[in-house]
Amino acid sequence: MSLVQTFAALADPTRLALVSQLAGGPANVSELSEAHSLSQPAISKHLKVLEKAGLIETTVQGQTRPRKLVANNLQQVDLWLNAFRSLWDARLDRLGDFLDDGEDLQ
Amino acid sequence: MSLVQTFAALADPTRLALVSQLAGGPANVSELSEAHSLSQPAISKHLKVLEKAGLIETTVQGQTRPRKLVANNLQQVDLWLNAFRSLWDARLDRLGDFLDDGEDLQ
DNA sequence: TGGTTATATTTCCGATAGGATATATATCTC
DNA sequence: GAGATATATATCCTATCGGAAATATAACCA
Numbered sequence: 001m002s003l004v005q006t007f008a009a010l011a012d013p014t015r016l017a018l019v020s021q022l023a024g025g026p027a028n029v030s031e032l033s034e035a036h037s038l039s040q041p042a043i044s045k046h047l048k049v050l051e052k053a054g055l056i057e058t059t060v061q062g063q064t065r066p067r068k069l070v071a072n073n074l075q076q077v078d079l080w081l082n083a084f085r086s087l088w089d090a091r092l093d094r095l096g097d098f099l100d101d102g103e104d105l106q
Numbered sequence: 107m108s109l110v111q112t113f114a115a116l117a118d119p120t121r122l123a124l125v126s127q128l129a130g131g132p133a134n135v136s137e138l139s140e141a142h143s144l145s146q147p148a149i150s151k152h153l154k155v156l157e158k159a160g161l162i163e164t165t166v167q168g169q170t171r172p173r174k175l176v177a178n179n180l181q182q183v184d185l186w187l188n189a190f191r192s193l194w195d196a197r198l199d200r201l202g203d204f205l206d207d208g209e210d211l212q
Numbered sequence: 213t214g215g216t217t218a219t220a221t222t223t224c225c226g227a228t229a230g231g232a233t234a235t236a237t238a239t240c241t242c
Numbered sequence: 243g244a245g246a247t248a249t250a251t252a253t254c255c256t257a258t259c260g261g262a263a264a265t266a267t268a269a270c271c272a
Binding site: 028029044045062064 | 221
């Protein structure tokens with residue numbers, strides 16, 4: 001839920017890779033275990049961390065429990081970055097104007 | 107330098123607060139120590155982590171060593187988020203069009 | 213019901229993190 | 243050169259992390 005918790009969840013190479021993979025669609029534990037060459041308990045533990053951080057959700061499909069990505073907390077990171085984005089994006093002002101114009105802009 | 111290292115550096119409440127403060131301009135160790143109610147060695151250790159992660163730089167001004175924010179690795183996070191931004195930003199397509207038009211767009 | 217597959221939980225381990233205190237180093241001032 | 247101030251480094255402590263292996267639970271299938 002907190003930014004710190006989100007960053008902590010992403011601060012591990014395995015979990016970062018899991019998130020990237022899940023961006024391509026849901027996957028279950030055995031698939032993830034194979035893809036990342038880690039034991040099933042290790043993957044389950046990582047998934048628990050990601051879920052507690054609100055980055056993924058568990059769905060139930062019979063015997064399997066596919067995990068899927070949840071956008072919200074990544075978006076929170078994006079919003080947090082707003083405070084710094086002017087440091088590198090010189091076009092920010094005009095970008096702001098653009099977004100302010102909203103859906104009406106053609 | 108790596109994304110994981112960046113996230114790890116941000117995955118601590120004190121360091122996250124340090125980064126936020128430094129977004130408002132450089133500050134030296136004693137100022138940061140006071141502002142965050144931590145011992146000077148603790149702050150120095152945090153600053154070392156942030157510097158190794160490339161998030162801050164040390165400048166030398168006589169006796170003091172003010173730290174200042176470095177944008178690049180935060181921008182890398184921003185770029186990494188691009189892979190996920192479509193999950194929450196419905197206006198992404200039109201935003202892409204806008205950016206493609208570049209500096210010529212009024 | 214019994215076996216098989218998918219996943220969770222428990223236990224144990226070595227490594228690392230974050231803090232405080234104590235001490236070293238460097239720079240300024242007199 | 244002798245304080246005094248700013249910061250770095252070393253040491254120690256406790257807590258947590260990431261992994262493997264063993265075991266438990268749950269769902270499917272015959």
